[in-house]
Amino acid sequence: MDRDNSTTPERERGQHLGFEDRCSIKTCKKLGMSLRKTAEVVNCSASTVLNELRRGTGKRKGNRGRFPEYSAKRGQANYETNRTRCHKPHKLEEENPFIDWMVKQVREKHWSLDCCVGYARRKKLFPSEYIVCTKTLYRELWAGNLPLSPFDLPEVLSRKSKKAHTRKNKKVLGKSIDDRPEEASMRIVCGHWEIDTVVGKRAGKESVVLTLVEKVTDFYLAIKIPGKDSDSVMAAMETLREEYGDTHFSEIFKTITADNGPEFERPSELKDWGVGVYFAHPYSSWERGQNERHNRLFRRYIPKGVSIDKYSADQILSFADEMNALPRKRLGYFTPEELFDEFLDQVYSVVKVQSA
Structure with missing residues (x-):
């Protein structure tokens, strides 16, 4: 032939x-x-x-x-x-305890898929053959092969990029972020914070939430205050000063970076407490990116347009506690709470040695 x-x-x-x-x-x-x-x-x-x-x-x-x-x-x-029988067995087709645990964490604790994977590996909660990688989980999510939907992970639907730009047609309340210590920008030393407010209903005067995030540990503070004004913000800072102590406050809060909102006019007075206060460029919220991202996570508990007066101060604190118990990929899947507690132990132990 x-x-x-x-x-x-x-x-x-x-x-x-x-x-x-x-x-x-x-x-x-x-x-x-x-x-x-x-x-x-x-x-x-x-x-x-x-x-x-x-x-x-x-x-x-x-x-x-x-x-x-x-x-x-x-x-x-x-x-x-x-x-039909030669393909690699699909990990989700069999009984998988990791998938059941992951679904529970997402629905009850609002964890991301990557948090579940990283935390399970770090703690060795399941045999390695049961733990599906992050990329595969997201692919299976969009394919509809998980007992979850993208609406269970709202940050997946809201991801978008914005082009950074700086506008200079607004009054600056104090020192510019350009003068902030380099260690704060590089996130190599604990004690540098970003501050902002979360508003419920914009119409009328009502309670808001004052939020702060520590740049190295991602530790998040959320405090209910009576209104979006400088006196309320300053009163909350006074409360924090009492909680952490006069001696330790400037060690725990080395710098605070805010925007140019009128509610942050008086916090510039924190320099009398040994705290450096710096202001981002006008209309440049991306310069406080950590705080903005954490505030979006906080919106899981209080969506936009919902009155904050409906929530007690203890409820607001519990929301922040839940966020601080969330493992983070950037932190090696440790929680902000674990790392911030280590930072506090270092601060207080140094003070004790000095006093002795």
């Missing part, structure tokens, strides 16, 4: 046999060609031809009658049946 005169496209080596190739093998077999010669015609190895002949030849039943002949249709059918 001359392959050059065949109307069938020449097959490339390494590809699986097609139905036309099987027909060629059947023809070569009838012509009495050897395995090697058949392999040259089909452009494959001799072992491939031998395996295909076995695949497409039925078994003889009994000692009577003719021996079964090779059938291209039977070989193709057996090949397609085998292909």
Whole structure:
């Protein structure tokens, strides 16, 4: 059989046999060609031809009658049946305790998929073969193969990028962020914070939430205050000063970065407490990116447009506590609470040694 005169496209080596190739093998077999010669015609190895002949030849039943002949249709059918069983088993098709635990964490504690993966690996909660990687989980989420929907992970739907730009047509209340110590920008030393307010209903005067986030540990403070004004903000800072102590306050709050809102006019007075207060450029919220991201997480508990007066101060604190118990990829899947407690232990131990 001359392959050059065949109307069938020449097959490339390494590809699986097609139905036309099987027909060629059947023809070569009838012509009495050897395995090697058949392999040259089909452009494959001799072992491939031998395996295909076995695949497409039925078994003889009994000692009577003719021996079964090779059938291209039977070989193709057996090949397609085998292909359905040759893929790697899907990790989500079997009973997987990690998936059940992950779904519970997302729904009850608002964890992200990556937090679940990283925390489970760090704590060795499950055998490694059960823990599915983050990329696979998100792919299965969008494919609809998880008992979750994208609406269970609102940050997935809200991700978008904004081009950074700086506008200079607004009054600056104090020192510019350009003068802030470099260690604050590099996030290498604890004690540098970003501050902002979260508003419920914008119409009318009502309570708001004062939020602060520590730049190294991601520790988040949320305090309910009577209104979005400088006196309320300053009263909350006084409360924090009482809680952490006059001696320790300037060590725990080395710098605070705010925007140019009027509610932060008086906090510039914190410099009398040893705290450096700096202001971002006008209309440049991205310069306080950590605080903005944490405030979006806080919106899980208090959506936009919902009055903050409906929530007690203790409820606001509990929301922040839940966020601080959330493992973070950036923190090596430790929680902000764990790292901030270590920072406080260092501050207080240094003070005790100095006093002794």
